[in-house]
Amino acid sequence: xxxxxxxxxxxxxxxxxxxxxxxxxxxxxxxxxxxxxxxxxxxxxxxxxxxxxxxxxxxxxxxxxxxxxxxxxxxxxxxxxxxxxxxxxxxxxxxxxxxxxxxxxxxxxxxxxxxxxxxxxxxxxxxxxxxxxxxxxxxxxxxxxxxxxxxxxxxxxxxxxxxxxxxxxxxxxxxxxxxxxxxxxxxxxxxxxxxxxxxxxxxxxxxxxxxxxxxxxxxxxxxxxxxxxxxxxxxxxxxxxxxxxxxxxxxxxxxxxxxxxxxxxxxxxxxxxxxxxxxxxxxxxxxxxxxxxxxxxxxxxxxxxxxxxxxxxxxxxxxxxxxxxxxxxxxxx
Amino acid sequence: xxxxxxxxxxxxxxxxxxxxxxxxxxxxxxxxxxxxxxxxxxxxxxxxxxxxxxxxxxxxxxxxxxxxxxxxxxxxxxxxxxxxxxxxxxxxxxxxxxxxxxxxxxxxxxxxxxxxxxxxxxxxxxxxxxxxxxxxxxxxxxxxxxxxxxxxxxxxxxxxxxxxxxxxxxxxxxxxxxxxxxxxxxxxxxxxxxxxxxxxxxxxxxxxxxxxxxxxxxxxxxxxxxxxxxxxxxxxxxxxxxxxxxxxxxxxxxxxxxxxxxxxx
Numbered sequence: 009x010x011x012x013x014x015x016x017x018x019x020x021x022x023x024x025x026x027x028x029x030x031x032x033x034x035x036x037x038x039x040x041x042x043x044x045x046x047x048x049x050x051x052x053x054x055x056x057x058x059x060x061x062x063x064x065x066x067x068x069x070x071x072x073x074x075x076x077x078x079x080x081x082x083x084x085x086x087x088x089x090x091x092x093x094x095x096x097x098x099x100x101x102x103x104x105x106x107x108x109x110x111x112x113x114x115x116x117x118x119x120x121x122x123x124x125x126x127x128x129x130x131x132x133x134x135x136x137x138x139x140x141x142x143x144x145x146x147x148x149x150x151x152x153x154x155x156x157x158x159x160x161x162x163x164x165x166x167x168x169x170x171x172x173x174x175x176x177x178x179x180x181x182x183x184x185x186x187x188x189x190x191x192x193x194x195x196x197x198x199x200x201x202x203x204x205x206x207x208x209x210x211x212x213x214x215x216x217x218x219x220x221x222x223x224x225x226x227x228x229x230x231x232x233x234x235x236x237x238x239x240x241x242x243x244x245x246x247x248x249x250x251x252x253x254x255x256x257x258x259x260x261x262x263x264x265x266x267x268x269x270x271x272x273x274x275x276x277x278x279x280x281x282x283x284x285x286x287x288x289x290x291x292x293x294x295x296x297x298x299x300x301x302x303x304x305x306x307x308x309x310x311x312x313x314x315x316x317x318x319x320x321x322x323x324x325x326x327x328x329x330x331x332x333x334x335x336x337x338x339x340x341x
Numbered sequence: 342x343x344x345x346x347x348x349x350x351x352x353x354x355x356x357x358x359x360x361x362x363x364x365x366x367x368x369x370x371x372x373x374x375x376x377x378x379x380x381x382x383x384x385x386x387x388x389x390x391x392x393x394x395x396x397x398x399x400x401x402x403x404x405x406x407x408x409x410x411x412x413x414x415x416x417x418x419x420x421x422x423x424x425x426x427x428x429x430x431x432x433x434x435x436x437x438x439x440x441x442x443x444x445x446x447x448x449x450x451x452x453x454x455x456x457x458x459x460x461x462x463x464x465x466x467x468x469x470x471x472x473x474x475x476x477x478x479x480x481x482x483x484x485x486x487x488x489x490x491x492x493x494x495x496x497x498x499x500x501x502x503x504x505x506x507x508x509x510x511x512x513x514x515x516x517x518x519x520x521x522x523x524x525x526x527x528x529x530x531x532x533x534x535x536x537x538x539x540x541x542x543x544x545x546x547x548x549x550x551x552x553x554x555x556x557x558x559x560x561x562x563x564x565x566x567x568x569x570x571x572x573x574x575x576x577x578x579x580x581x582x583x584x585x586x587x588x589x590x591x592x593x594x595x596x597x598x599x600x601x602x603x604x605x606x
Contacts, residue, residue: 021602076434080438081434081437082601083599083601101440109438114434116435118354120361120362121358125354129350132347132349132350133350133351
């Protein structure tokens with residue numbers, strides 16, 4: 009049995025339709041009209057214990073709604089959710105014990121109190137034994153440098169500090185599954201790297217992770233599996249490596265040659281590649297299918313024409329694939 | 342046992358939050374004394390030619406007004422606005438991923454504020470007594486009955502506030518609900534004027550609603566206008582309302598939560 013089993017999950021919201029202006033507002037007061045908006049449509053999803061799944065999609069695709077359905081915050085319109093055998097919205101409290109949730113854009117810290125108070129409250133809420141609590145806090149301090157934040161009133165934290173504290177707060181009770189909704193939003197590079205490192209450790213220790221993010225670096229660092237959702241439907245579900253092999257095949261090789269070479273003669277020598285001249289004389293970008301032509305083959309084809317002074321290779325990134333999917337240029341599966 | 346620890350944690354955290362704002366506490370005390378003194382002046386003028394109004398003489402009326410202030414202060418720090426705002430802006434999502442019952446959690450938080458509220462009521466009473474002279478104090482059984490009635494006010498008032506917040510799911514706004522409740526409650530609870538002074542039909546309406554149990558019951562017991570068996574009866578009514586509202590709120594929440602929409606993030 010999978011840890012998370014989602015079958016035919018659908019959530020329809022009713023949204024008021026208001027005509028523009030004062031008249032529209034008045035009309036809505038007298039005879040309100042509504043339109044149904046399907047946020048999540050017949051989603052099927054299985055997550056095995058210990059998997060790290062990236063759940064991505066453009067804004068408004070239904071990512072957060074899915075997480076809220078999986079955590080029992082909102083009630084599905086139809087379909088079934090099972091998390092370790094529990095129905096999250098019916099067994100909300102039992103389910104809450106086994107999951108940790110981070111909503112990157114909201115804080116669960118008590119705003120008016122020092123951060124430490126939030127942690128002791130969470131300890132009490134989840135019934136974390138004292139020894140375990142101390143061990144975990146020590147660990148959070150090592151990885152997330154939490155110690156310096158603890159005495160600070162939550163309202164005075166910087167975004168990076170707040171996010172680190174919130175991440176620790178979501179994981180204090182050692183959940184089996186962590187739903188992390190944009191855990192690196194707004195963070196500087198140093199903090200982001202730290203958070204990613206922490207997520208990798210968590211994954212290696214066997215915590216199941218569902219990561220919702222716009223930051224594709226998070227995905228490549230932490231996840232092996234990719235689920236893409238668009239307009240409420242899952243449009244891709246498979247391994248990250250497979251997406252790259254299937255769709256991210258273009259490797260770009262930037263060359264700076266010692267002497268100017270006509271574009272045509274370079275193209276003739278590289279029939280399978282696309283060659284584009286750069287701004288400077290002798291500057292070229294060669295785009296090849298990395299499965300059909302190696303970087304070495306490109307270089308040896310160029311060398312008889314001129315010496316290569318500089319060489320830079322852009323590896324295909326998952327980002328390119330997802331950008332194309334969002335833009336509607338690429339249909340997966 | 343473990344759940345007791347959880348709710349006690351909420352109680353403690355809420356109490357600390359109240360303590361976090363010293364300035365607002367002292368302003369609250371000051372803001373309590375001044376209206377009380379002016380209320381005394383108004384009712385003093387009204388009672389100047391009379392021996393009693395609504396069955397209360399001047400000494401009783403002063404005590405009545407003070408108890409009214411006390412019941413009004415209870416759970417004021419709880420911040421039904423806090424709960425309502427969390428529902429409206431979606432932060433309630435974070436409360437719903439905690440392994441605790443939502444209603445009990447909010448009740449624990451409400452209780453967390455009570456200590457400071459009682460302290461504030463005590464200080465205001467002292468201030469008023471210093472400015473306007475001593476007030477009547479009940480003794481013996483009457484005092485015990487009053488304490489029982491006052492204690493019942495807390496869960497009862499919580500029930501009314503919690504139910505109002507639940508309506509947020511339908512109205513998408515709390516300010517209107519808040520003022521509607523405040524106005525109705527001020528009139529029908531006996532906070533504005535003793536219920537005996539209301540026209541007959543309004544008294545009848547008040548009789549079938551829980552508001553009188555929040556203000557009129559403890560105030561009338563305190564001043565001795567109601568005693569013995571009748572007082573016990575009124576306290577039983579309080580308890581019945583408390584139980585009824587607790588379960589009504591549970592039921593209402595079950596339906597209302599289905600309407601929860603949390604957009605973005």
